[in-house]
Amino acid sequence: MSDKQLLPNIYVIGPQCTGKTTIVTRLRSDVDAWLAGTSLDRPNFVSEVARSAMTKNNFSARDITASKEKCLMVRTTILQAQATAEDEALHTSSWFISDRSGLDPLVYAKMFAGSEATQDLQATSAWKTLRQNGWLCYYNEWIGLFNVFLQVLKHNELPYHIVPCTMEDLTERINFIHEKWRETIGPL
Template sequence: MSNAAPKNIFIIGAQCTGKTTLVEALADFYASRQVEPPPKIVSEVARNVMRRVDIHRHDIANTPERCLVLQEAIIQAQYDAESDLEVRRSWYISDRSGLDPVVYARLLVGEEGKQRLLELPTYSILEERMKQGLVFVCEAGCSWLVDDGTRLMPKDQEEWRRIDQAFRQLLQERGIEYVLVPSSVVGMRDRVDIVVKHF
């Protein structure tokens, strides 16, 4: 790693693609190498937001306005978490990003919902941080599709891959460069290596 300020890392993608596990493995990797300063972790904010605003996954899929309220709240929570670390000049590894709610708004509400979120001032700041950082998309299609009872789950493998493609499409549309973590790479050390070699 160079002496330049480390770039922030964003681990994103469809549900159950090993994102949180990869974030935890990266934290362990940098801790074991005594990287100074060590990265902070921006944990997934969506579950806490869902509890706080009392929106359930049934609402997300069936009530467009409730879905958008949730996605806006997730963007705000992501912005708050990142901004707290930016103020402290800490670099971080983020489990999800400001782009995630926009992807789900587009899938569940449509282009109007997507556009509403893109016009939020907080979103534009989050997007710029992604462009200045390193973005990794964990590909759908591995063996980790498990219902945790909280998140909205894909109905089947086909829908799972459709969500995966929606992430890549929006990244491309917004001019955000990314690296794919292939579903065929299942060994955690190998997945960590994909991130580290781009760092």
């Protein structure tokens, strides 16, 4: 592939407790095999941004549902932290794999603070920057948030792939993500 800018990033997104970090950890150990025999850069890995941003800013899980204002403050902080983490990741590689995305704060804002909060976040420079990054998405079904993730992805016209909920084996999931990524980048 001659233009490394065309490499899509892989975002493993979805509701909490769905195994995102487990998948990213496995992708980290498998990625060298994916890239064997190619001239593609090894990706950077963006992980645990929301947790780090909440800890750094002394937010708690309770703050997410305390009030619409507090929820928006938490989500804005996480959105900016994700933008910074992705920017830093792209300084040393042409692509990355992340266990969250800039979409996550939008979805959680919509769920806990309403559509207006999501619109506020979509107007930020952080979201406008993140939205431009290449998207290849994996996410898992979880009650309520699954449909909100779909709505926000469609509203923002972002490409995505859904790992079937019947695909429970981690190796199958990793192979599915690899296959979709390869389809996206085309022939090497």
